[in-house]
Every structure is written in structure tokens, then in C-alpha cells.
Amino acid sequence: MPNPGGYALVLNPTIVAPRRTCKFSRVLIDGGNNINILYRDTMTKLGLEAKDLEPTRTIFHGIIPGLSCSPIGRIRLDVLFGTSDHFRREPLWFKVVDLSRAYHALLGRPALTKFMAVPHYASLKMKLLGPKGLITITSDYRKSLECSLDGARLAESLVIAEERCQLDRIVALANKMAAVPVPAEEPSDEASFNPSKETKKVKLNQEDPSYSKYIVMGTRLDIK
Template sequence: MGKVRVDVLFGGRDNCRVENLLFEVVDLDSPYHALLGRPALAKFMASTHTAYLKMKMPTPNGPLTVVGNYKVSLETASAGSNLAESLLIAEEKKRIPTAVALTQSSQENLAAINGQLSGPAFKPTEGTKDIVLDPAHPERTIRIGSGLNQE
């Protein structure tokens, strides 16, 4: 929908860090209010640890540690997963008619090809002969050119 510049602040009065970030505004139902990507983390010079839900960054008064909330994190992840799943299902449903049409078209093409290939595809040229590979199994033969010498 557009872009907006916003001052983002981490910390409190004693120890804080402020950076002006450019956000892309989208029309999307999401459990997140804002997403900070690599450019934002780089601007804050932040280091993250997702397992501990912690982010550290330098400030003029020493390192600042931002601590996440496990309960909120799990709820948000679950809501985001449900949203993503519903969006994916909606997109897949839109593609069903195309997939059905392609399948029907390919089956019709295969039927036409099979009709054309009803006879043997390989027709030996004149001057060939069948050689029995094993006298115990006379049905096992190989076709070779009759103009070949014995070697």
C-alpha cells in the first residue's frame, strides 16, 4: 500500500536506542504489528538469539538486552501459522480448475498418441535376421543385420 518512516525505540529512559526505519505498509490480516528484517537489525547492530527470545544491541550507555515473552511468542507463531495455512489453501483452491484442465488435456493427448502408436514403433530394415541367444530358451532372440561377418 505504501511506505512509511517511523522512529523505532528500544529500551527505557536510562538506556535506549532509537533509529528511523522505513516500513512497507501492506493490507494483510496478520498477528504481527511490524516485522523487523535484516536491514533493521543491521541498522541497530543487533544480535538475536531466537531460542532465548533475546536481542542485544549497543547503546551509548552500554549493551541493551531486549527480552521476549514466550507465551506471546507461541500465540503469535500459532496465529501466523494459521493465517499462512489459510492463505495457502485459498491460493491452492484457485489453481484447482487449471490443474483439472491440464490433467484432462494431457490424458486426451496421451490417448491420441497411443492411438497413433498402436503398431510397433520400430520396423526393422531389410537385411536383418533373428539369432537365438540361448538354445534352452528359443524365445529369447536378438535381431542383427544379415550383412555382418561371423566375427
């Protein structure tokens, strides 16, 4: 690897569903996440439908930059690591989200705990105990880099789409405000006073320098 430790751990486990079993090549191992995530298109590939999901009230962040996300449901599926002659299979709960993503699924801390697995991000490997001893699963940094680039492009497009929606809302609000007629000012019954330009200020008490009150009077008034 040209940059050890700079790549995500992307593995290829097998997910077992009641109607179909599939081996997925883009499953992200994320030890910083406290849930397991299954994306809707992956659910479709497994032959699952919305009626197969259980309701959930979980709300989480980090999938869409700056936004929260609510799953459409949850489901329990078996996940298998290893080969046909030596593997380990465990049931896992997944939160199903209706989002586009560069991965097929995400396995967080609940999956690592269930398998008692140890991920090693520097060498892109994960180790766990199986019926016949140690199972080592190795990732490919090229696939990890490809997923990262796809994820970055997708995240950028999501941010642009959200900014476009916000801009459309602002423009619509501005147009709505511009369409509201401004009420005309009602004429005042009392005549307004406009002082003449030829005026001067005269102190009321010219003998006291600290006295600040004055009057404004015209310069063309008679001295009387």
C-alpha cells in the same frame, strides 16, 4: 523454555509516527529477511494513511505461501528499543503491505544493521548499545508460540482460499468449454468403403516367403 531454539524472536518496540506513537507487542525479528515490513492495520493504528506513503516497486516472496507480494508503498518511521530511562531510537524504512498477519511488523537485516543489534534465538534475547551502555531486550516463549500458532492458522486459511480460487477458475473454464457448440460432421460426398466380414488375405507372391504384400478378398467369390 521447554524447547530452546524452537521459537521465533518476538519483541515489543515502540514505533513513532508523526501523529501517534505506539508500543507494539508482536514485532518479529527476522534476520533472514532483507526488508522491514509494516502491515496495513498497524499503519492504521499509527494514524497513517495511504497518502503518507511513498511509492515503491519492490516485489518480494515468502509472505503468502507460493505467491509474490507488492507493497502499497513505503514509509520512514522511528523505532525505539529500551525503557524510558535508557533507550535507543533509530529511523527505519518500512515496506507497507495490505495483508493479514499474526504480527504487527517485521524487522529484518536492515533494522539489525541500523541498531547494530545481536539477536540470540536460543535465549530469545536481543542486545544493542545505547547511550548508557548495553540494552538487553527479552522475549517470552509463550508469546512466540502463540504468534506461531496464529501464523500457521492464517497461512493455512490463505492457502485454502487460494486453492478455492484456483478451483473456481477451473470450474468456470470447464463450464465455458462445455457451452461451446460442437460443429456437426458434414456428410461426405464419397461413399465410404466398409469391407465385408467374410474376407481373407492372399499373398501376391506365394512363392517368396519374405514377400509381405497381400490383398484382401471375399471368401465367397467364384474361383474364376
